[in-house]
Amino acid sequence: MRALAILPLILSSLAFAQTSWPHRLPDLPYAYEALEPHIDKATMEIHHRRHHQAYVDGLNRALIGTPYETWLLEDLLRSFDSLPNELKPAVRNHGGGHANHSLFWTILSPAPKAAEQGPFLEAVNQQFGSLEALRQALTQAALSVFGSGWAWLSVDGQGKLLVETTPNQDSPLMLGHTPILGIDVWEHAYYLKHQNRRADYLEAFWKVLDWSAVAERYQQALTRQKG
Numbered sequence: 001m002r003a004l005a006i007l008p009l010i011l012s013s014l015a016f017a018q019t020s021w022p023h024r025l026p027d028l029p030y031a032y033e034a035l036e037p038h039i040d041k042a043t044m045e046i047h048h049r050r051h052h053q054a055y056v057d058g059l060n061r062a063l064i065g066t067p068y069e070t071w072l073l074e075d076l077l078r079s080f081d082s083l084p085n086e087l088k089p090a091v092r093n094h095g096g097g098h099a100n101h102s103l104f105w106t107i108l109s110p111a112p113k114a115a116e117q118g119p120f121l122e123a124v125n126q127q128f129g130s131l132e133a134l135r136q137a138l139t140q141a142a143l144s145v146f147g148s149g150w151a152w153l154s155v156d157g158q159g160k161l162l163v164e165t166t167p168n169q170d171s172p173l174m175l176g177h178t179p180i181l182g183i184d185v186w187e188h189a190y191y192l193k194h195q196n197r198r199a200d201y202l203e204a205f206w207k208v209l210d211w212s213a214v215a216e217r218y219q220q221a222l223t224r225q226k227g
Helices: 002-019 041-063 073-078 088-106 119-128 131-144 198-208 211-226
Strands: 149-155 161-167 178-184
Touching: 041 088, 073 088, 088 178, 119 131, 119 161, 119 211, 131 149, 131 161, 131 178, 131 198, 149 211, 178 211
Parallel strands: none
Antiparallel strands: 149 161, 149 178
């Protein structure tokens, strides 16, 4: 009985400790069911509340008590090669998972918008020929990932767009690139609804991708490079 009595105090202490951690799970900018029928509520809830939360928790546990606990996530990933060896697995897997998903949620929308004419579309047309050609290149990249990983549209150090893939939760930030669009092809992103049919999931993904958010990220990447 005494153990049961103090259980609320223990849980309260744990909750307080977790809220003081440097990295936290971001709120979704929409409800879990908002992307239906393209991405179902159950998948979104498990993906965000369980998988993403696990990456945040794993990263925090590794960083607490080290000189890196106050570092920004992007700085950790961009400085990956210079990190102590004992921190690299957590930063690669949990830090990458946290960064990748934090981007992923923001480029999806229940009311996706097209990219307006401007620098992003100009760069797309120059490098890929058209937005449709870029979409096809990203789809093929996502289909080509063996096992778990991501397909990306990133900006390199010279401001050029590039389609690339990374395994597991590796981030383009570790390569010196700035991701502006990421496609999660881990099975937890689609298996409840599509089982092993990754191509069906990708068709659904394009229906909720907000190109205007991608274009905004492109402009932000260019601005940071100029600064």
